[in-house]
Amino acid sequence: MQIRPRTDDDAPVLVAVLAEVHERDGYPVRRINVRREWLWDDGFVGAWVAVDDGAVVGHVALADHFAGPGVPLGALGISRLFVAPSANGRGAGAALLDAARSATGDRPLGLEVTDSSTAARALYERLGWHRVGEGVAEWADLDGRHPHLTYYVAP
Template sequence: MEIRLRTDDDAPALVAILTDVHERDGYPVRRTNVRREWLWDDSFVGAWVATCDGAVVGHVALADGFAGPGVPDGALGISRLFVAPRANGRGAGAALLDAARTAVGDRPLGLEVTDTPTAARALYERLGWRRVGEAEAGWADLDGRHPHLTYFMAP
């Protein structure tokens, strides 16, 4: 597994992976977010991809201004973290999180997760991320429900 900075050339592979992830896991919640522009958000201060045997298999970005219950001021946030279904269980998610943690240095790093991706929660807890707060999302899912969010901070 190799982690490197994301490039514009990665867009087609990332959108294809995100399509598979959306169909399997419902992430992102809205199918309309399965597009390059969603992955290249202007608020990101860095983005990386995981590759295996030269093929892109995962993505993570860092967003500035991450906030939520229990999140300290000045925190950066994990965003757009996903791994191709064919690469699950091969360490890509953990490697991407490690790259982001290394990049932030001493700044606090957090993430939020909805109440449905139990595998993601298990990964964060296994890697030592700690729960610091909970809230109702300010956005609605496709059923008009405001999902329950749990906030985690990096160890």
């Protein structure tokens, strides 16, 4: 598994992979977010892709500001983390998280995850991320509910 900085040329394949993830896992929650603009947010300070056997199979971005219950002030945030269904179990998610973490310097790193994302929560906990708080999302899911969120910080 190779991790490298994301480039503009990665956009078409990343959107296609994100569409697969949306169909399988419901991430992102809204189908309208399966698009380049959602992945290339101005608030990101870095983004990386996972490449397996020459194919882009995953993505992570690093947001400049991240806050939540129990998250230290000044934290950076993991955002837009996803892995192609065909690459699950090959270490892409862990490698992407490591790449983002290595770019944080001495700043803390956090993330949030919905309670319905059991596989993601299991990954974070297996990698030693610390559960630091809980809250309710400001955004609503497709049923109009505000999902319960769990906040983690990197070890």
